[in-house]
Amino acid sequence: MNILTEKQRTEKAEKIADTALQLFQTRSFGSITMSQIAAKSGVGKGTLFNYFETKENIFMRLLLSGYQDYFENLIQDFQKLPSQVSVEEFSNFMINQTQYLIRDKSVLVRLNALRAPVLEGRANMDQTLAGRQVLYETSQRLGQVISEHVTFISKSEASHLFIVQSAIISGLMNMMGLDEFDHEQLSPKFTDFKINLETDAIQTLKFYLTGFFASKKQ
Amino acid sequence: MNILTEKQRTEKAEKIADTALQLFQTRSFGSITMSQIAAKSGVGKGTLFNYFETKENIFMRLLLSGYQDYFENLIQDFQKLPSQVSVEEFSNFMINQTQYLIRDKSVLVRLNALRAPVLEGRANMDQTLAGRQVLYETSQRLGQVISEHVTFISKSEASHLFIVQSAIISGLMNMMGLDEFDHEQLSPKFTDFKINLETDAIQTLKFYLTGFFASKKQ
Amino acid sequence: MNILTEKQRTEKAEKIADTALQLFQTRSFGSITMSQIAAKSGVGKGTLFNYFETKENIFMRLLLSGYQDYFENLIQDFQKLPSQVSVEEFSNFMINQTQYLIRDKSVLVRLNALRAPVLEGRANMDQTLAGRQVLYETSQRLGQVISEHVTFISKSEASHLFIVQSAIISGLMNMMGLDEFDHEQLSPKFTDFKINLETDAIQTLKFYLTGFFASKKQ
Amino acid sequence: MNILTEKQRTEKAEKIADTALQLFQTRSFGSITMSQIAAKSGVGKGTLFNYFETKENIFMRLLLSGYQDYFENLIQDFQKLPSQVSVEEFSNFMINQTQYLIRDKSVLVRLNALRAPVLEGRANMDQTLAGRQVLYETSQRLGQVISEHVTFISKSEASHLFIVQSAIISGLMNMMGLDEFDHEQLSPKFTDFKINLETDAIQTLKFYLTGFFASKKQ
DNA sequence: GATGAATGAGGATTCATTCAT
DNA sequence: AATGAATGAATCCTCATTCAT
Incomplete structure (x- = not known):
C-alpha cells in the first residue's frame, strides 16, 4: 500500500x-x-x-469538478442535436437544464454561494485557479458549440448565459423558505413571500431568454 | 443611566x-x-x-430592519408618483431601485443569503417571525400601492416582484468575482466569467419585466 | 424613602x-x-x-438565621416540658425533631452542606462569625436547658447532639437518590442503595441515642 | 502514538x-x-x-471508580478473614474501615456530596448508570460475603450498611469546621460546635452497629 | 435609597490541523 | 501511505458586581 x-x-x-x-x-x-x-x-x-490541504479545498474541488462535469455533459448533449437549432428549441433546452440543475444538482448552486465568502479565504489558490482555468476552457468550448448551433448567440454570450442561469437559481434559492423558519413550515402566512423555486426559476429564465433574443433581433 | x-x-x-x-x-x-x-x-x-441574545440575532435584525426600511422608502417614493404610471415608467423605477440596492444596500442582499443556512439556526424564532410579519405587511402595502398606480400588475405580483429583484441581485452577487481570488484581482483572464453586477442585474430585471408585462397583455 | x-x-x-x-x-x-x-x-x-455584599452572604444568613430560629424554638418547646424528662421521653422528642427537620426544614440541612465548600469562600467573615457567635450562645442555652431537664446529659453533650443530628440527616441526604438520575426515577434497580431518608435518619439517631445513654449509665 | x-x-x-x-x-x-x-x-x-465529555464526567468517574475500588478492597479484606466472624470483630472491622475512609479516602465522601446537586446535571447518564450498575453488583457481592461471615446480618443489610457509613462520614464532614472560617482556625471558641471527625464518626458508627445488632438479636 | 444598565473576567467547549508511529 | 491521538487557538456566552442617576 x-x-x-x-x-x-x-x-x-x-x-x-x-x-x-x-x-x-x-x-x-x-x-x-x-x-x-x-x-x-x-x-x-x-x-x-x-x-x-484544508476543509475548504474539499468543497472548492467539489464546486469546480461539479461544474466541470455539468459543462462537459452539456457539450455532449449539444453535440447530439442537429446542426441548426431554433431559438425556441434552444430555450426549451435551457429550461430543461434549469429543471435538471434544480432537481439533481442544487448542491452545485449552493456550493457556488460559499465560494467567495467562505472557500476562497482558505482554499489553495494555485489549485483553485488551475481548476478554474480548465473550467473556463470548457465553458468556452461549450459556448463555441452553442454558437455554432444557434444563430443569434455568440460564444461569449453563450458562456455567460450559464453564469446567469446559476445566478437565477442561486438567488431564488436564497430567497426561499420565507414561509418557514429553520425548515419548520409556518402556519399558512407569508404566501406572497413564497418562492416556488422551479416555477420561478424557469419563468425568470424564460423571460431572460426572450428578452435576450429579442434584443439580438433588433 | x-x-x-x-x-x-x-x-x-x-x-x-x-x-x-x-x-x-x-x-x-x-x-x-x-x-x-x-x-x-x-x-x-x-x-x-x-x-x-445571540450573534445571529444581531444579523437577523439587520436583515429585517434593512428590508423594512427599504420597503418603507419604496412606498414613500411611489406615493410621490402620479396616480397612473406607465409600464415603462414603472420599469425604469425598478431599474433605478436595483441600481440603488446594488450601490448602497448590497449588504442587505448578502445578509439575505445568510438567513436560512446560518441565521435561522440560532436566531430567536418569535422575534424573527414578528419582524417578518411586519415586513410582510409592509410588502403587502407596497404591493397595494404599486397595483394602484400600475395597470397590469396585481398586489401579489408586485409584492413577489421584489423577491425576484433581490433574488437576481443576490444570485449574480454569488457568481461574481470569478475573475478574482479572495478579492485579489487576477491578471485579465476568465473574461466571460466576469459578472458586472450592475449591468447584468439591470439587464436581467429588464428582461424579466418585459417578459412579465408581455405575458399580462396577452 | x-x-x-x-x-x-x-x-x-x-x-x-x-x-x-x-x-x-x-x-x-x-x-x-x-x-x-x-x-x-x-x-x-x-x-x-x-x-x-455577595450572593454567598445571602445564603450564609439563611443558614445562620435558620438554625437560630430552630434552636430558639427548641428552647421554647423544652421549657414547656416538665422539670424532669426521662431518657425515653427525651429520645422521642429528638426523633420528633428529626422528623420535623426532614419534613419542614430540609433546606436548612442542605444549606449546611454549602457552608464550607461554597459559602465561606466569599461570605463576609466578620458578619458570619458574629452570627455564629449568637448561634453558639443559643446552642449553649439550649444545651443548658436540656441538661437541666435530662439527667445523664451535660450542656456540652446536648449542644453537640444537635450537630450530630444535622450531620446524620445531611449525610443521608447526600446519599439519597442513588435509585434516580438527575431526579428522574430509574426502573426499579439499585434497591439496596435506596435511602428512605426519614426512616433511616430516625433509626440512625435512635441507635445513636441508645448508644449514647448506654455509655453514660455505665 | x-x-x-x-x-x-x-x-x-x-x-x-x-x-x-x-x-x-x-x-x-x-x-x-x-x-x-x-x-x-x-x-x-x-x-x-x-x-x-464534560468536567462533570471526570468527577463522576472519580466517584464511581473510587467506591468501586473501595468495595473491591473490602471484599478482598473480608475474604481473608476466618469463615465465621463475631459481631464484635465485624464491628471493629467497620470501625477500622471508617478510620481508613476518613484518613485516606475523604475525597470520596466529598465527591458523593457533589453527585446529585452538581454532577448529575451534566454527566453522561448512560455512562454513569453503567458505572453505578457495576458498583451495585460489587456492593451486592460485598453484602453477600459479609452475610456469609457474620450471623445476624443479611446481604441487603450489609450492603445498606456501607451507605450509612458514608452518610455518617459525609454528614459529619459537612458539619466540620464550625471552629474555622474558610479553613482559617479561629481563636478557641465554639468548642461545642467542634466536630472531631474521626472520633465522632467512629462513635456514631459504633452506636449504630450496637443498636443494629441489638435489634437483630431480639 | 433604589435602580438597572454596563461590565469583563472567566469558563467550557469545538474542531481543523499536525505529526509520531 | 494511513492513521487517530494530541493539540490549543478561538469563540460564544454567563453572571456577580459596580456605579451613575
Missing part, C-alpha cells in the same frame, strides 16, 4: 469529496466536520489531509 | 447593530466576532448580550 | 433572603442567579447589593 | 482523572477549571475532551 498509482490516489480523493458532497446535501458547510467526513468515508482523519 | 427610555434602548441596540453592519461590509459573518463588535461599538462584551 | 428605619431595613433584607430560600427549595445554589432573586423579590438587582 | 491500546487509553484517562482528584483534595469543584486540569496533567486542553 506504500505507493499508490495516480488512479488509486484520484479515486480515494474522489471518495472523500463524494462523502463531503453527500453530507452537504442535508447540512451546511459550517456544521459538517472533518471527523464526520472521515468517518463516513471510512478513512482516517489524517488521511483527509493527505488528499486535501 | 438608571432606566433607559425605549428610545435610548433602541438607539443603543442600533448602534451595536450598525457596528456589526459596518464590519459585515468587508468581512464575512463567520470572521466577525462578538468581541470585535463590542470593541468597535465602544461597549462591553456583556452589553451586547443585554441587547441581543 | 431616603432614610429607612432599622426595622424597614431588616424587613427588606428578610424579604430578599426569603426569596432566595424559596428558590433554593427547588434549585441548586449554582443555578440560582441574583437576577432571579431580584425579580422574584420585586426589588432591583442593585438593591440586593445594598443589603448583602 | 497512532492507535492506543485500551490499556493506554485507560491509563491516560486515569492520569487526567487523578490530576482532577489531586486538585480536588484542596480546592472545590467550582474553583477547579479544565485548564488547570490540563496544565497539571501535562496534556492539552483539547485532550481532556477526547477522554471526558
Whole structure:
C-alpha cells in the first residue's frame, strides 16, 4: 500500500469529496466536520489531509469538478442535436437544464454561494485557479458549440448565459423558505413571500431568454 | 443611566447593530466576532448580550430592519408618483431601485443569503417571525400601492416582484468575482466569467419585466 | 424613602433572603442567579447589593438565621416540658425533631452542606462569625436547658447532639437518590442503595441515642 | 502514538482523572477549571475532551471508580478473614474501615456530596448508570460475603450498611469546621460546635452497629 | 435609597490541523 | 501511505458586581 498509482490516489480523493458532497446535501458547510467526513468515508482523519490541504479545498474541488462535469455533459448533449437549432428549441433546452440543475444538482448552486465568502479565504489558490482555468476552457468550448448551433448567440454570450442561469437559481434559492423558519413550515402566512423555486426559476429564465433574443433581433 | 427610555434602548441596540453592519461590509459573518463588535461599538462584551441574545440575532435584525426600511422608502417614493404610471415608467423605477440596492444596500442582499443556512439556526424564532410579519405587511402595502398606480400588475405580483429583484441581485452577487481570488484581482483572464453586477442585474430585471408585462397583455 | 428605619431595613433584607430560600427549595445554589432573586423579590438587582455584599452572604444568613430560629424554638418547646424528662421521653422528642427537620426544614440541612465548600469562600467573615457567635450562645442555652431537664446529659453533650443530628440527616441526604438520575426515577434497580431518608435518619439517631445513654449509665 | 491500546487509553484517562482528584483534595469543584486540569496533567486542553465529555464526567468517574475500588478492597479484606466472624470483630472491622475512609479516602465522601446537586446535571447518564450498575453488583457481592461471615446480618443489610457509613462520614464532614472560617482556625471558641471527625464518626458508627445488632438479636 | 444598565473576567467547549508511529 | 491521538487557538456566552442617576 506504500505507493499508490495516480488512479488509486484520484479515486480515494474522489471518495472523500463524494462523502463531503453527500453530507452537504442535508447540512451546511459550517456544521459538517472533518471527523464526520472521515468517518463516513471510512478513512482516517489524517488521511483527509493527505488528499486535501484544508476543509475548504474539499468543497472548492467539489464546486469546480461539479461544474466541470455539468459543462462537459452539456457539450455532449449539444453535440447530439442537429446542426441548426431554433431559438425556441434552444430555450426549451435551457429550461430543461434549469429543471435538471434544480432537481439533481442544487448542491452545485449552493456550493457556488460559499465560494467567495467562505472557500476562497482558505482554499489553495494555485489549485483553485488551475481548476478554474480548465473550467473556463470548457465553458468556452461549450459556448463555441452553442454558437455554432444557434444563430443569434455568440460564444461569449453563450458562456455567460450559464453564469446567469446559476445566478437565477442561486438567488431564488436564497430567497426561499420565507414561509418557514429553520425548515419548520409556518402556519399558512407569508404566501406572497413564497418562492416556488422551479416555477420561478424557469419563468425568470424564460423571460431572460426572450428578452435576450429579442434584443439580438433588433 | 438608571432606566433607559425605549428610545435610548433602541438607539443603543442600533448602534451595536450598525457596528456589526459596518464590519459585515468587508468581512464575512463567520470572521466577525462578538468581541470585535463590542470593541468597535465602544461597549462591553456583556452589553451586547443585554441587547441581543445571540450573534445571529444581531444579523437577523439587520436583515429585517434593512428590508423594512427599504420597503418603507419604496412606498414613500411611489406615493410621490402620479396616480397612473406607465409600464415603462414603472420599469425604469425598478431599474433605478436595483441600481440603488446594488450601490448602497448590497449588504442587505448578502445578509439575505445568510438567513436560512446560518441565521435561522440560532436566531430567536418569535422575534424573527414578528419582524417578518411586519415586513410582510409592509410588502403587502407596497404591493397595494404599486397595483394602484400600475395597470397590469396585481398586489401579489408586485409584492413577489421584489423577491425576484433581490433574488437576481443576490444570485449574480454569488457568481461574481470569478475573475478574482479572495478579492485579489487576477491578471485579465476568465473574461466571460466576469459578472458586472450592475449591468447584468439591470439587464436581467429588464428582461424579466418585459417578459412579465408581455405575458399580462396577452 | 431616603432614610429607612432599622426595622424597614431588616424587613427588606428578610424579604430578599426569603426569596432566595424559596428558590433554593427547588434549585441548586449554582443555578440560582441574583437576577432571579431580584425579580422574584420585586426589588432591583442593585438593591440586593445594598443589603448583602455577595450572593454567598445571602445564603450564609439563611443558614445562620435558620438554625437560630430552630434552636430558639427548641428552647421554647423544652421549657414547656416538665422539670424532669426521662431518657425515653427525651429520645422521642429528638426523633420528633428529626422528623420535623426532614419534613419542614430540609433546606436548612442542605444549606449546611454549602457552608464550607461554597459559602465561606466569599461570605463576609466578620458578619458570619458574629452570627455564629449568637448561634453558639443559643446552642449553649439550649444545651443548658436540656441538661437541666435530662439527667445523664451535660450542656456540652446536648449542644453537640444537635450537630450530630444535622450531620446524620445531611449525610443521608447526600446519599439519597442513588435509585434516580438527575431526579428522574430509574426502573426499579439499585434497591439496596435506596435511602428512605426519614426512616433511616430516625433509626440512625435512635441507635445513636441508645448508644449514647448506654455509655453514660455505665 | 497512532492507535492506543485500551490499556493506554485507560491509563491516560486515569492520569487526567487523578490530576482532577489531586486538585480536588484542596480546592472545590467550582474553583477547579479544565485548564488547570490540563496544565497539571501535562496534556492539552483539547485532550481532556477526547477522554471526558464534560468536567462533570471526570468527577463522576472519580466517584464511581473510587467506591468501586473501595468495595473491591473490602471484599478482598473480608475474604481473608476466618469463615465465621463475631459481631464484635465485624464491628471493629467497620470501625477500622471508617478510620481508613476518613484518613485516606475523604475525597470520596466529598465527591458523593457533589453527585446529585452538581454532577448529575451534566454527566453522561448512560455512562454513569453503567458505572453505578457495576458498583451495585460489587456492593451486592460485598453484602453477600459479609452475610456469609457474620450471623445476624443479611446481604441487603450489609450492603445498606456501607451507605450509612458514608452518610455518617459525609454528614459529619459537612458539619466540620464550625471552629474555622474558610479553613482559617479561629481563636478557641465554639468548642461545642467542634466536630472531631474521626472520633465522632467512629462513635456514631459504633452506636449504630450496637443498636443494629441489638435489634437483630431480639 | 433604589435602580438597572454596563461590565469583563472567566469558563467550557469545538474542531481543523499536525505529526509520531 | 494511513492513521487517530494530541493539540490549543478561538469563540460564544454567563453572571456577580459596580456605579451613575
